[in-house]
Amino acid sequence: xxxxxxxxxxxxxxxxxxxxxxxxxxxxxxxxxxxxxxxxxxxxxxxxxxxxxxxxxxxxxxxxxxxxxxxxxxxxxxxxxxxxxxxxxxxxxxxxxxxxxxxxxxxxxxxxxxxxxxxxxxxxxxxxxxxxxxxxxxxxxxxxxxxxxxxxxxxxxxxxxxxxxxxxxxxxxxxxxxxxxxxxxxxxxxxxxxxxxxxxxxxxxxxxxxxxxxxxxxxxxxxxxxxxxxxxxxxxxxxxxxxxxxxxxxxxxxxxxxxxxxxxxxxxxxxxxxxxxxxxxxxxxxxxxxxxxxxxxxxxxxxxxxxxxxxxxxxxxxxxxxxxxxxxxxxxxxxxxxxxxxxxxxxxxxxxxxxxx
Amino acid sequence: xxxxxxxxxxxxxxxxxxxxxxxxxxxxxxxxxxxxxxxxxxxxxxxxxxxxxxxxxxxxxxxxxxxxxxxxxxxxxxxxxxxxxxxxxxxxxxxxxxxxxxxxxxxxxxxxxxxxxxxxxxxxxxxxxxxxxxxxxxxxxxxxxxxxxxxxxxxxxxxxxxxxxxxxxxxxxxxxxxxxxxxxxxxxxxxxxxxxxxxxxxxxxxxxxxxxxxxxxxxxxxx
Ligand SMILES: [Zn+2]
Numbered sequence: 001x002x003x004x005x006x007x008x009x010x011x012x013x014x015x016x017x018x019x020x021x022x023x024x025x026x027x028x029x030x031x032x033x034x035x036x037x038x039x040x041x042x043x044x045x046x047x048x049x050x051x052x053x054x055x056x057x058x059x060x061x062x063x064x065x066x067x068x069x070x071x072x073x074x075x076x077x078x079x080x081x082x083x084x085x086x087x088x089x090x091x092x093x094x095x096x097x098x099x100x101x102x103x104x105x106x107x108x109x110x111x112x113x114x115x116x117x118x119x120x121x122x123x124x125x126x127x128x129x130x131x132x133x134x135x136x137x138x139x140x141x142x143x144x145x146x147x148x149x150x151x152x153x154x155x156x157x158x159x160x161x162x163x164x165x166x167x168x169x170x171x172x173x174x175x176x177x178x179x180x181x182x183x184x185x186x187x188x189x190x191x192x193x194x195x196x197x198x199x200x201x202x203x204x205x206x207x208x209x210x211x212x213x214x215x216x217x218x219x220x221x222x223x224x225x226x227x228x229x230x231x232x233x234x235x236x237x238x239x240x241x242x243x244x245x246x247x248x249x250x251x252x253x254x255x256x257x258x259x260x261x262x263x264x265x266x267x268x269x270x271x272x273x274x275x276x277x278x279x280x281x282x283x284x285x286x287x288x289x290x291x292x293x294x295x296x297x298x299x300x301x302x303x304x305x306x307x308x309x310x311x312x313x314x315x316x317x318x319x320x321x322x323x324x325x326x327x328x329x330x331x332x333x334x335x336x337x338x339x340x341x342x343x344x345x346x347x348x349x350x351x352x353x354x355x356x357x
Numbered sequence: 358x359x360x361x362x363x364x365x366x367x368x369x370x371x372x373x374x375x376x377x378x379x380x381x382x383x384x385x386x387x388x389x390x391x392x393x394x395x396x397x398x399x400x401x402x403x404x405x406x407x408x409x410x411x412x413x414x415x416x417x418x419x420x421x422x423x424x425x426x427x428x429x430x431x432x433x434x435x436x437x438x439x440x441x442x443x444x445x446x447x448x449x450x451x452x453x454x455x456x457x458x459x460x461x462x463x464x465x466x467x468x469x470x471x472x473x474x475x476x477x478x479x480x481x482x483x484x485x486x487x488x489x490x491x492x493x494x495x496x497x498x499x500x501x502x503x504x505x506x507x508x509x510x511x512x513x514x515x516x517x518x519x520x521x522x523x524x525x526x527x528x529x530x531x532x533x534x535x536x537x538x539x540x541x542x543x544x545x546x547x548x549x550x551x552x553x554x555x556x557x558x559x560x561x562x563x564x565x566x567x568x569x570x571x572x573x574x575x576x577x578x579x580x
Contacts, residue, residue, distance in 0.1 A: 042571050049427065049567035056431045056561070060442050074443060090428045093396040097432045100400035101439035104407075176572060340404060343397040 006078040006331040009066070009102075010324025011059075013095025014087025014115045015142050016040060016051040018058035020066040021321030022077075023328050028125040031314060031321040032066035034058035037183065044176040045169070046141065048088045055094035063102075066320070074106050079337065081327025084112035084355055085348030087142065092344040100340050109337035111327045112355040114348050115318075117156050119284035120149055121326030122319075126311045135159070135278035135306075137269040139293065140285030140318070141168030141183070144225050144265070146272045147350055149282075152326070153333040156350045159272045160223025163206070167261055168287050170227035174234050174257050178250050188254045189290050195251030197259035202233050204264040215275050223272040230260055258292055266297045270304050280307045288316040330354055358550070361403065361415040361440070362543025365433030366425025366453035367474060367512070367536035369395040373406045373415070374540070376547040384410050386540045395432035403436070417446050419546035421453035421537055423562040424482040424496050425474070430561055438559055450557035451546050454484045454496055454511070456537035459545045461510040461529070462490040469493065471504055471526065473513030474536065481513040482564065490545075498564045501526075511535050 005025030012019035018034040036054030040046050067074065082099035085092060096112070103110035120136045136147040144162040149155075165173070168185055175184025180191065205226030206212070213219030234257050241248045273281055281301055287293060288310060301308040315321060330353070339357040348355075362372045372386035387402035389395070407413055420437035423430045441448035454472045461470055466488050473483035476498045483504055484495025497503075501517035506525030514521060515533025522528075549556055 043569050044572055047567055047569040050569060052428065052431060053561075053563075053567065056435055056438075059435060060438050063439075063442065090431075093428055094431050094435050097396050097399070097435040098439045100396075101403075101436040102443060104400050104404045105440050105443035340400045341397065343394070 003332055003334070006328050007072065007076055008079050008081055008324045008327040008331060009077050010320040010322065010327050011080070011082040011095045011099045012115070012318055012320045012323045013055045013091050014083045014085070015091060015318055016046045016054070017318040018055045018062050018095070019318060019320030019323070020062045021319055021324040022066055022070045022072055023125060023321060023324040025328055025332070026124045026128055026325070028321055029072065030066045030070040031319050032062050032069065033319050034062045041182045044182045045172050048090050051088060052090040052094055055091055059094065059098045077106065077108055079109045079111060079327055079331050081111040081113050081323045081330070083115045083118065083323055084342060085115065085345035087115055087346060089344055089346040092346060096344050104340060110340065111330050112338040112342045113323060113326050113330070114350055114353050116143060116145060116147065116350050117152065117353045118322040118326040120147065120156070120282055121152055121329055122284065122315045122322035123282050123309055123311055124329065125321060125325050126315060127309065130282070131280040131307070133277055133279040134282065135269070135273045135276065135280065136282040136284060137265070137297070138285045139167045139265060139283070139287035141172065142166050143285065146223050146269050148276050148278060153329050153335055153353055156353055158350050159276065160225065160268060162225040162227060163221065164226050164228035165231065167225070167227060167265060168285070170231050170261060171287070173231050177235055177238055178248070178253060180250070185287055185290060188258055189292065191251050192255040192258040192292065195249070195253070195255030197255040199249070199252040200237060200256040202230055202256050202260040204260055205229055207264060223268055225264065225268065227261065230257065262290070262293045262296050265293065266300045269297065270300045270306065273306050274304060279305065280309065283308065283310045284316050286317045289313050326353070358547065359413060359416045360419055360543050360547055362419045362539040362546060363399070363403070363433045363437050364421030364453055364456060364537050364539045364542045365395045365399065365429045366421045366423050368392050369399045369402070369429070369432065370539035371399060371403050371406060372539035372543050373410055374543045374547060376551060379548055379551050381544045381547050383540055388538055395429040399432055399436055414444055415446060418448045419451050419543050419556065420448060420559060421456065421542050422450040422557055422559060423453050424476065424498060424564045425453055426477065427563060434559055434561055448559050449546055450559045451542050452484070452492065452496060452557065452562065453537040453542065454482065455492065455545050456541035457511045457532070457535050458486045458490045458492070459541045460535065461486070461532065462488070466508060468507070470507060471509045473504060473509050473511045475513050475516055481517065483513060496562060496564065
């Protein structure tokens with residue numbers, strides 16, 4: 001096996017994307033993704049049982065397509081990596097079961113890896129080795145975190161996370177309230193451009209002094225997020241217009257909501273970086289595609305002297321290539337494989353980059 | 358034929374079987390003692406079974422397609438389908454209740470009988486068989502009261518013995534805690550194949566929808 005450029009196959013099934021990616025070291029060979037997103041549209045959010053059923057049906061075809069597209073045989077693969085958590089437990093179990101079967105039938109080493117750290121590791125496929133003093137801001141429908149990445153393979157710390165809804169989840173719920181459909185992110189982003197972000201000011205979660213404290217004496221939630229109060233505030237606002245029999249100013253609400261989300265995410269991420277000496281920030285997760293988030297984060301990072309790195313959209317959303325990329329780093333770093341005996345961990349902490357055997 | 362059988366409709370189980378015509382030999386088997394560790398224990402168990410048989414590669418895989426609790430069921434199906442893909446061997450589906458039916462037939466039932474297992478939510482998964490073990494009707498998911506009268510084999514019968522008795526269905530002694538198992542499932546698969554009959558595909562028999570509800574606001578109502 002090549003330790004510097006191992007050929008690794010990665011499997012992702014933590015939410016509604018069934019992903020199989022293959023990388024050689026830091027080079028992306030294939031990133032095959034099957035999504036069940038369409039099946040969740042009428043529910044306005046991801047339904048775990050529907051996602052799990054779709055993973056089962058999509059896995060072998062996606063695996064087969066990935067191998068064909070990459071022109072790689074299973075014999076040539078050096079190692080297999082799979083997301084063991086965090087994520088939806090029933091969904092994780094499909095990918096993990098398939099990955100274990102793949103490992104046992106091929107005799108290849110298997111790594112059970114952390115989904116969140118994989119969102120950071122994917123950066124390697126776009127621009128090579130990750131810089132030092134690295135932070136990561138992950139924003140998606142399933143998670144919202146700020147990470148400190150001292151070592152991708154052995155030392156990742158959680159600086160802050162949402163204490164209730166993920167940011168993408170808030171977008172979905174608000175889109176539902178405004179009758180805009182699913183997924184909420186792209187449609188709110190689009191409609192917000194037609195509205196005035198200052199027309200209605202929505203609350204910024206966990207920004208009161210009692211939660212944030214000071215740099216010297218940080219409050220309990222200094223770097224944490226909360227979006228559930230914001231969602232409720234939007235609901236009340238819509239309700240009031242309806243009660244008064246007035247037309248709901250959808251574009252202004254969308255713009256005001258988006259501004260509240262993006263303002264709090266970017267200001268907290270930049271502050272966390274500054275206070276932890278992080279001069280590089282990697283953005284990841286599906287919400288990384290949001291135009292206002294990229295704009296405001298870019299501006300705030302620039303004025304704080306932080307270099308922002310944003311991988312291409314298809315590598316920001318959940319995919320197998322990011323799992324393979326992190327797996328390749330673990331192989332190259334001489335980390336022992338996990339083997340076949342692990343269980344999924346829907347709450348796997350970022351300190352567990354890969355599970356130990 | 359060398360067959361790997363897997364069933365995860367109840368506790369995870371796996372078996373390696375070899376057949377000569379209709380004679381079936383069990384080379385090794387595994388059944389988990391827990392009901393919620395499918396994804397953890399199944400692959401290591403299969404690895405051990407294959408290693409103990411000298412590192413063989415099976416010529417076919419048979420997998421229980423349920424009915425059974427969804428999450429566990431998918432572990433067996435994802436495993437079987439992937440193994441079949443890598444080994445390049447056929448993967449056959451077997452209705453999981455058929456495994457208990459095979460065990461029931463060994464007790465020489467007098468006539469038609471029912472097999473029932475727990476479907477949670479106060480319901481049973483069940484099917485009806487003739488005395489030779491051929492499937493007559495099912496599988497279904499209903500409350501105990503909807504089962505036909507007569508003997509009932511399987512853990513579902515043990516669970517609702519009184520309610521079944523009220524409608525003339527009787528739990529059979531010795532089967533009150535029987536679950537579908539890979540040895541019987543694989544045996545049944547090998548006999549079916551030896552008889553030149555077809556098995557099922559690997560589509561899961563969920564028998565229930567996902568339960569997801571379309572929220573009111575998605576139906577065109579604002580709030
Ligand atoms: Zn993700």
